[in-house]
Amino acid sequence: MATPLNLKELSKQEIRFTAGHRLCAGCAAPTVVKMILLAACDYPVVAASSTGCLEVSSCISTYTAWKIPWIHNAFENAAATLSGVETMYRALKKQGKIDRDIKFIAICGDGGTYDIGFQSLSGAMERGHDMLYVCYDNGAYMNTGIQRSGATPTFADTTTCPAGAVIPGKPQQRKDLTRIMAAHGIPYVAQASPSHWPDLMKKVRKAIETPGAKFINIFTPCNRGWRSRTDDAILLSRLAVETCFWPLYEVENGVTRVTVKPKEKKPIVEFLKAQGRFKHIFEPGREQMIEAIQQAIDKNWERLLKEEEISASGEKAE
Amino acid sequence: MIGWKDIPPGMVILEAGSAMKIKTGSWRAAYRPKWIEENCIHCLLCWLYCPDNSVKVKDGKRGEFDYDYCKGCGICAVECPGKKGNKAIVMEEEVK
Ligand SMILES: Cc1ncc(C[n+]2csc(CCOP(=O)(O)OP(=O)(O)O)c2C)c(N)n1
Ligand code: SF4
Ligand code: SF4
Ligand code: SF4
Ligand SMILES: [Mg+2]
Numbered sequence: 001m002a003t004p005l006n007l008k009e010l011s012k013q014e015i016r017f018t019a020g021h022r023l024c025a026g027c028a029a030p031t032v033v034k035m036i037l038l039a040a041c042d043y044p045v046v047a048a049s050s051t052g053c054l055e056v057s058s059c060i061s062t063y064t065a066w067k068i069p070w071i072h073n074a075f076e077n078a079a080a081t082l083s084g085v086e087t088m089y090r091a092l093k094k095q096g097k098i099d100r101d102i103k104f105i106a107i108c109g110d111g112g113t114y115d116i117g118f119q120s121l122s123g124a125m126e127r128g129h130d131m132l133y134v135c136y137d138n139g140a141y142m143n144t145g146i147q148r149s150g151a152t153p154t155f156a157d158t159t160t161c162p163a164g165a166v167i168p169g170k171p172q173q174r175k176d177l178t179r180i181m182a183a184h185g186i187p188y189v190a191q192a193s194p195s196h197w198p199d200l201m202k203k204v205r206k207a208i209e210t211p212g213a214k215f216i217n218i219f220t221p222c223n224r225g226w227r228s229r230t231d232d233a234i235l236l237s238r239l240a241v242e243t244c245f246w247p248l249y250e251v252e253n254g255v256t257r258v259t260v261k262p263k264e265k266k267p268i269v270e271f272l273k274a275q276g277r278f279k280h281i282f283e284p285g286r287e288q289m290i291e292a293i294q295q296a297i298d299k300n301w302e303r304l305l306k307e308e309e310i311s312a313s314g315e316k317a318e
Numbered sequence: 319m320i321g322w323k324d325i326p327p328g329m330v331i332l333e334a335g336s337a338m339k340i341k342t343g344s345w346r347a348a349y350r351p352k353w354i355e356e357n358c359i360h361c362l363l364c365w366l367y368c369p370d371n372s373v374k375v376k377d378g379k380r381g382e383f384d385y386d387y388c389k390g391c392g393i394c395a396v397e398c399p400g401k402k403g404n405k406a407i408v409m410e411e412e413v414k
Contacts, residue, residue, distance in 0.1 A: 007362035008378040019371040019387035020337035025345060026391030030369040058337070062320060065337040197366060231392030231409075234367050 003041050005201045013041040014067065021065035022057040026230030028221045028237065029054045030065075031194050032136050033107060036218075037068070039204035043103045044068070046089075048082040050112030051075035053143040053222075054136065076116040078106045079124035079133055086129045103208045104131035110151035111141040114177050125184045125213040132207045132214045135177065138222035146225045150175035153245075154296070155289055156277045158225075163280040168289060173296065181215040182251040188214040190250035190259075195238035199248055199259050206252075219246045227276025239271040244301040249308070256311045258304060265301070268294045342370060346390035349409040351383055357406035364394035364407060 003009055016037040023030050033054065037045065048071045049055040055072045058065040073081040082104055092098045113121060113135040121133060140158050141147040148158040152170045157163040161170040182189040188210045192200040200218065207214040219240050221233040228236060240246035241260060245268060248260040269290060272278040281289045326332060360380050365373040372388035374381035390412065398407040 007366055011362055011365055011375040011378060015371055018335040018338050019384070020335075020340040020342055021370075022337075022340070022342070023369065025369075025389035026393055027369055031367055034369075034371070035366070059331060060337075062325060062331055062333075063337040063340055064331040064333070065335065067334045194367070229392075230390075231396045233369075233391075233393055234397050 002205075005039065005198060005205070010038050010041070013038060016045070016067040017058070018065045018067060020063065022060055023053060024222075024224050024230075026223050026233055027053070028194055028233035029136050029138070031233070032134075032200075032218050032220050035194060035197055035200055036105065036107065036134060036204050039201035040103055040105065040208055043208065044100055045103050045105055046082075046085060047071070047104075048073070048078045048085070048106045048108075050078040050106075050108040050117050051143070052109035052112055052141075053138075054107065054109065056143055075112055077120045078108045078112060078117060079131075080120040082106045082131055082133075083124040083127065083129045086131050090130075104129075105208070106131065106133045108133070108135055109142070110135055110137040110139060110177075111147075111149045113137075114150035114175050121215075122184065125181065125186050125215060128186070128213050130211055130213070132204070132216065134204075135215075135217045136220040137217055138220045138225060140222075140225050142222050142225045151177065154293060155281050157227075157280060158277070168286070169277070169280065176300075178215075178217045181217075182256075184213075184215075185254070186213045186215065187211070188250065188252055190216045191219075191246065191248055192216055193219040193237045193241050193246055193248060195234050196241060196248060196260055203250060203259075206250075225277070227279070228274055232274060236271070236274060239266065239274070242266045243268045243271045244297055245271055247301060247304055249304060254311065255315055256304070256307045258308050268297055341386045343372075343384075343386045343388055346385075346388065346412050348412055349390050349392060350385065350412045351388065351390070351392070351394055351407050352410050353380075353383060354404075354406050354408065357401045357404045359399065359401055359406070361399060363397050363399070367393050367397050369393065 017033045046069045086104045139151050146158050147160040155169040157169045163169040178191050190203040221236045242262045243266045249258045365375050370387045372384040395407040400406045
């Protein structure tokens with residue numbers, strides 16, 4: 001029987017990512033990994049990560065925080081690496097050399113996913129490998145010193161799009177990777193946040209129980225890069241959901257469902273003002289920048305609700 | 319000191335969870351969390367949210383902090399619902 005997703009039962013399970021890792025105090029990445037592995041607690045898991053904070057800080061020298069077989073290859077190829085492992089597993093299973101039901105999970109940063117690892121991810125998903133790819137999205141290349149990525153939000157200050165007299169932080173909009181992955185037509189795609197842990201764990205569980213290629217994008221605050229407090233990772237991820245900056249939804253066999261709808265949609269200012277990377281947009285005369293961010297969020301949220309409506313009516317028609 | 323000859327080929331680490339040998343509790347700078355048991359409702363959110371597995375739980379009940387690894391981030395104190403508005407975790411000045 002599957003372990004129930006409540007904390008009393010889950011706390012009896014082994015946490016397969018140990019303390020002693022060297023991620024910063026208050027980093028959300030280890031909490032996200034812990035939630036993923038707890039949701040998968042009924043299975044042996046083989047994982048891979050691309051180069052980045054999680055990878056670097058979990059396997060320094062001969063010290064590993066992983067209690068599962070875990071592979072680091074390079075920055076751009078976690079999906080290709082894990083596809084190879086999964087293919088080998090299938091071959092060995094066919095030959096009767098393995099009989100266990102093993103789950104394969106890639107856990108990679110946004111730089112390694114949205115940008116440099118995108119083609120290997122897209123290929124692995126298109127080939128339909130039986131694996132779950134999770135992106136822990138902290139919105140920049142944090143490990144190398146906060147460089148902008150395709151996931152960096154508009155107007156955020158990073159070391160390669162520094163807010164100043166020339167540009168107001170990142171001039172471009174974020175890439176909507178979750179939608180791009182949904183467009184691959186794979187059986188399961190979702191967005192999750194550690195603040196809403198039951199939703200996150202249900203999604204991970206649903207994903208690993210679904211055969212084929214799956215993708216989940218998880219919001220993962222980084223206090224060093226966001227210039228925020230060390231104690232606010234969960235608080236900020238909750239605000240991201242409540243402001244609809246990071247909508248919680250899933251696309252299951254082409255059907256879109258918003259899994260958490262905020263009772264009251266909070267203004268985006270509440271999310272922005274807690275982060276030093278947006279400090280410059282609160283200077284007098286820059287009100288239209290906040291307005292532009294709000295408009296983009298509203299538009300995206302409306303579109304998502306409409307998409308949900310259309311796919312629900314499409315389901316009924318079938 | 320481990321030399322390169324002691325490391326298995328391919329930089330494979332054979333001892334699962336060997337990071338536990340690194341006591342990251344030494345990172346705590348200004349603050350450390352303190353558990354106030356009478357305000358605790360044993361919801362275990364602190365156990366779940368702690369990035370450094372520094373809240374002990376036994377038989378579904380919350381136990382003490384593990385100061386060997388706690389980095390003093392304060393997430394547990396922010397997220398603790400406590401009892402009737404009284405937090406069961408507060409951050410206090412670190413004593414070395
Ligand atoms: C091909 C290649 N280019 C650049 C690097 C340097 N590098 C290592 S990690 C990293 C950033 C990782 O960013 P992300 O994937 O978002 O993970 P994060 O560190 O933010 O968690 C970069 C640029 C590399 N290792 N390999
Ligand atoms: S820089 Fe950010 S993502 Fe990297 S370990 Fe520190 S808090 Fe985590
Ligand atoms: S979060 Fe607070 S109330 Fe809940 S178990 Fe931890 S200390 Fe107790
Ligand atoms: S202060 Fe941070 S590291 Fe320490 S127990 Fe609380 S959440 Fe864990
Ligand atoms: Mg990143």
